[in-house]
Amino acid sequence: MDFHGQHIAVTGGSSGIGLVTAQLLASRGARVSLIARRKELLDEAVAGIGERAAGFAADVGEKDQLDAALDAAAAQFGPIHGLFANAGLTGGFTPAVAFDPAVFEQTIRVNLISVFWAIQKVLPAMIEAKNGVILVTGSMASKRGMAMNPAYVSSKHGVLGLTRAIAVEMAPLGVRANCIIPGFIKTEALDRIPPEQKGKIEQRIPMRHMGICEELAEVAAFLLSDAASHVTGQDWAVDGGVLESIEV
Ligand SMILES: NC(=O)c1ccc[n+]([C@@H]2O[C@H](COP(=O)([O-])OP(=O)(O)OC[C@H]3O[C@@H](n4cnc5c(N)ncnc54)[C@H](OP(=O)(O)O)[C@@H]3O)[C@@H](O)[C@H]2O)c1
Numbered sequence: 001m002d003f004h005g006q007h008i009a010v011t012g013g014s015s016g017i018g019l020v021t022a023q024l025l026a027s028r029g030a031r032v033s034l035i036a037r038r039k040e041l042l043d044e045a046v047a048g049i050g051e052r053a054a055g056f057a058a059d060v061g062e063k064d065q066l067d068a069a070l071d072a073a074a075a076q077f078g079p080i081h082g083l084f085a086n087a088g089l090t091g092g093f094t095p096a097v098a099f100d101p102a103v104f105e106q107t108i109r110v111n112l113i114s115v116f117w118a119i120q121k122v123l124p125a126m127i128e129a130k131n132g133v134i135l136v137t138g139s140m141a142s143k144r145g146m147a148m149n150p151a152y153v154s155s156k157h158g159v160l161g162l163t164r165a166i167a168v169e170m171a172p173l174g175v176r177a178n179c180i181i182p183g184f185i186k187t188e189a190l191d192r193i194p195p196e197q198k199g200k201i202e203q204r205i206p207m208r209h210m211g212i213c214e215e216l217a218e219v220a221a222f223l224l225s226d227a228a229s230h231v232t233g234q235d236w237a238v239d240g241g242v243l244e245s246i247e248v
Pocket of ligand 1: 012015016018037059060086089090110138181184189
């Protein structure tokens with residue numbers, strides 16, 4: 001997988017899956033634009049990657065900030081050839097009856113509507129080039145229900161639908177779109193789970209352990225690369241077998 005000459009924008013590039021994927025893409029030659037809110041983490045990430053990386057601080061839930069970040073990225077590294085729309089939040093766990101409508105709206109805005117905004121922003125250049133690739137981060141909640149998490153589940157079902165819609169519409173125009181589905185991948189959020197609960201989760205994963213960001217990043221890089229040139233509209237789980245199992 002060679003990404004020389006390609007510019008890939010990664011939202012949620014300040015930590016976890018987005019950061020590790022950006023590092024991998026850059027190590028294979030891509031210029032990467034990292035977009036997230038925490039500027040100090042973006043600065044650290046860019047210092048670690050080197051001249052192939054640039055950071056643009058933005059809240060993706062604010063359209064003006066997202067548009068400005070994507071414009072600045074294109075000004076720095078040229079037209080965006082790949083978009084990894086990965087930023088997301090969990091939305092909190094509360095019974096549906098008591099779920100705060102404002103939290104529901106914000107979760108849909110950050111996890112789903114911002115992905116649409118980003119796609120809409122990068123598509124014209126991709127269509128003009130007759131070449132582009134979009135990868136969206138879904139979740140097992142893109143394909144299954146989960147108690148007490150209605151906003152997140154709705155948003156992640158939404159991004160899978162959005163991916164399929166874009167894939168079908170853009171296929172004749174040379175633009176691919178796919179959705180990557182992380183299972184339990186060790187990141188900051190999962191680090192906060194108490195050890196005994198982590199143990200229980202691992203027992204329900206057919207492989208009996210959580211994944212790491214590098215394992216997710218390899219599949220993300222494949223889907224973003226020309227090696228996947230005939231792959232579009234797909235969802236690909238990196239989950240140790242959870243979704244295909246009746247153990248959970
Ligand atoms: N890890 C897993 O097991 C797992 C499972 C299912 C799905 N996912 C999905 O994977 C994606 C990445 O999460 P992660 O696991 O890597 O966790 P993470 O380390 O917490 O990363 C989340 C990223 O999203 C960014 N972000 C959140 N809200 C944002 C906003 N309003 N504007 C801009 N950036 C925002 C964060 O950056 P800032 O805080 O700096 O803004 C951070 O870079 C998410 O979409 C998540 O739903 C992860």
